[in-house]
Amino acid sequence: MHLYNTLSGRVEELTPMDGKALRMYACGPTVYDYGHIGNFRTFLQVDVLRRAMRLLGTEVRHVMNVTDVDDKIIRNAAAAGVGIEEYTRKYQEAFFEDLKALEVEPPEVIARATEHIPTMVRLIEKLAAQDIAYRAEDGSWYFRIARFPEYGKLSKKDFSGITDGARIDLDEYEKDSARDFALWKAPKPGEHRWETELGPGRPGWHIECSAMSMEYLGDSFDLHAGGEDLMFPHHENEIAQSESATHRTFVRHWFHVRFLLVDGRKMAKSEGNFYTLRDLLLRGYKASAIRMLLIAVPYRQQLNFTFEGLAAETIAVERLRTFRERMEGTKWPARAAMDGGASEIQNVARETKAKYLAALADDLNTAEARAAIFEMVRFVNARADAGGFFESDKAEVLEALRMFDRVFAVLEDHDAEWTRFTLDWAEREGKLDQAAPEVLATRGVTDEKIQALVEERDGAKRRRDFKRADAIRNELAGMGILLEDSKEGTRWKRK
RNA sequence: GGCGCGGUACCCAAGUGGUAAGGGAGAGGUCUGCAAAACCUUUAUGCGUCGGUUCGAUUCCGACCCGCGCCUCCA
Incomplete structure (x- = not known):
């Protein structure tokens, strides 16, 4: 280091x-x-x-x-x-x-x-x-x-x-x-x-x-x-x-x-221009996105906080999570037996790990470390789309992701849990009025409830009752749930 | 005034003496009951301004302009 x-x-x-x-x-x-x-x-x-x-x-x-x-x-x-x-x-x-x-x-x-x-x-x-x-x-x-x-x-x-x-x-x-x-x-x-x-x-x-x-x-x-x-x-x-x-x-x-700035000025209690973690969670931002935003810019650089930046990081984290799910959740074809040695993808994953570690060891260059991972994600996605990704490639790619997450720690999704926690806290403190309406709408929305609605919609879809299916989709959207239809079935996630 | 840091595309941001990573947004596409989501492709002849060094500078040197921080409680 x-x-x-x-x-x-x-x-x-x-x-x-x-x-x-x-x-x-x-x-x-x-x-x-x-x-x-x-x-x-x-x-x-x-x-x-x-x-x-x-x-x-x-x-x-x-x-x-x-x-x-x-x-x-x-x-x-x-x-x-x-x-x-x-x-x-x-x-x-x-x-x-x-x-x-x-x-x-x-x-x-x-x-x-x-x-x-x-x-x-x-x-x-x-x-x-x-x-x-x-x-x-x-x-x-x-x-x-x-x-x-x-x-x-x-x-x-x-x-x-x-x-x-x-x-x-x-x-x-x-x-x-x-x-x-x-x-x-x-x-x-x-x-x-x-x-x-x-x-x-x-x-x-x-x-x-x-x-x-x-x-x-x-x-x-x-x-x-x-x-x-x-x-x-x-x-x-x-x-x-x-x-x-x-x-x-x-x-x-x-x-x-170095300091976090907001509107080009340092964020400080004495300036009155500060946000607490709880403020942001009540507004509907995710804990993981906040972590990502605050660490992705190297520590020796002043970082100007904006809601646009936070929204961008929310999507960036989502992209990585989706990629990991794709890697883990897909049944990949086996590679032809005669192909010996490391595949191109395995080599890319190894290079990614090396680049990632080198970037961190170089004065904690989190921006470069992160970029190495995104480059791998794009490369692997493209190969997978073209049918050039095999079961034997998976371990090396997932290993690179694990290495990424040992420092970045954003892939495990505890976001809903912390938002719920903060809503409960806000209620106790009488601050529930500070929560955004779409965040309040997520209260009491359990995984079980969502799962039941998703299954009901799948049934409607099978019956080609698209009116009913769309109605359920809208209902879920109102609870902050996004649906993703694919050949493997319907997945859902919280916005 | 003293000390320190920075000015890179629409936004955030990495980086190098040899011709600009990555993320977001935008545009195009694949997929789909329709959408959405997801994924792919694409986007800076240019790196604050002006000089200098160099075969070559965004990268080095000098000057200037702009921004921020510390010098006081403060992460």
């Missing part, structure tokens, strides 16, 4: 330093609200990375944090009159449900900030012992940036002008330098707090990731991932804290996913 490293600014080979498993840490969500699909782009691209690593033969030990305490959480929980645990529980659950709907593999370790306070306190104490952390008048603790000359090496910023003890201005009187960042925040009256050796308070955001990543992955590990916005200051601060404490290289390889 060759992957761009933000720290060096180059594409570099990525191999586990212990020769066994890639140890990676990915910054997870702050659970104060539902995630939007911009957030999920990052988690999906990290998922692509871990799936690709495994496909290429490297085991992965992946740790993700959940920030379940921060200023927003404390503020929102207080406003809602509940404790922070109760407040965040709902969003945490929703986050993991969303990941599941998007086929994101769960990390090996999920680390919650509130369950690691002692680890963070110890790390701050370690910094305090070197006078790198200092206590301000209000009881907060800060990191003395002047003591870490390499500060800025990740984000390529020049902080050489920062000198210790240079008090900046009136607003920041409690810090020694304006750039110094909080490690531990003293509580305001009535705020949620932990009583610790540092005094009462709560951890800063940055120390959380340093402490938890090193607890599970060691002082020095392979890869750290996150959205591009985290590069500065979050990841820069993590490096400063960790390397000051251990005097070792914190992380070798930094992986940053």
Whole structure:
């Protein structure tokens, strides 16, 4: 695997330093609200990375944090009159449900900030012992940036002008330098707090990731991932804290996913231009299409989200699913016994696999990897139409599809299930009015019900009662069901 | 202002110093009771603009124009 490293600014080979498993840490969500699909782009691209690593033969030990305490959480929980645990529980659950709907593999370790306070306190104490952390008048603790000359090496910023003890201005009187960042925040009256050796308070955001990543992955590990916005200051601060404490290289390889844009602007809560996964499912878009859209454009490219793009990916996924069904569901003729060796189709499938793997290994070029698969699909379809596809070709082609799906994970159709799940959720939350009418129409439409209608229509067709057959077809269409008539019989699928 | 990224067909988008992948849409066709679906074929003498290097540049260099991100909470 060759992957761009933000720290060096180059594409570099990525191999586990212990020769066994890639140890990676990915910054997870702050659970104060539902995630939007911009957030999920990052988690999906990290998922692509871990799936690709495994496909290429490297085991992965992946740790993700959940920030379940921060200023927003404390503020929102207080406003809602509940404790922070109760407040965040709902969003945490929703986050993991969303990941599941998007086929994101769960990390090996999920680390919650509130369950690691002692680890963070110890790390701050370690910094305090070197006078790198200092206590301000209000009881907060800060990191003395002047003591870490390499500060800025990740984000390529020049902080050489920062000198210790240079008090900046009136607003920041409690810090020694304006750039110094909080490690531990003293509580305001009535705020949620932990009583610790540092005094009462709560951890800063940055120390959380340093402490938890090193607890599970060691002082020095392979890869750290996150959205591009985290590069500065979050990841820069993590490096400063960790390397000051251990005097070792914190992380070798930094992986940053670029932003999702909408209407040419970044998708963000603060901009108010965001869509949650649930918004889109209620509008009738499929989870698989959303996954496909968010991973098909390589992670180093900004991706402009549009509904047109989403609709296009829905069809693209459908094309692949239909192809797989065709491969599996058709009785293909046997090849003449005298034809020895690999067939042209088998060779194409093998070349496709090679191209696919090479594209992924080349800085996760998902666009090229995907293109290789579509090329194979078209080639095989054309041959099959011309009667040039045989039973003995099937295994190799299906193997290429399986390989594709080990990273893309869109071929298994769980879409209706997740749409149903989201409708149930919307009902509980009183948000059913946000669902599109055609989505609401699918409620209560079970496979059994559809199957019965399809069979009834087949009977009508056999009787050449086309009026009745067409009526049933219309009825099914109203429930969002498309029919596909063929010699082998009638297949149906959800729009 | 500093740092970084990008401008490729109607839309999304890959890519290479030697003549433009893939997906969607459009057009044509095969199939079909009719449809739909499915499948096939087809669609950029051109890769922001202007110079330069080169036998040859979309690909390298320079300038310029435009867009986006970070520099503050943010995936």
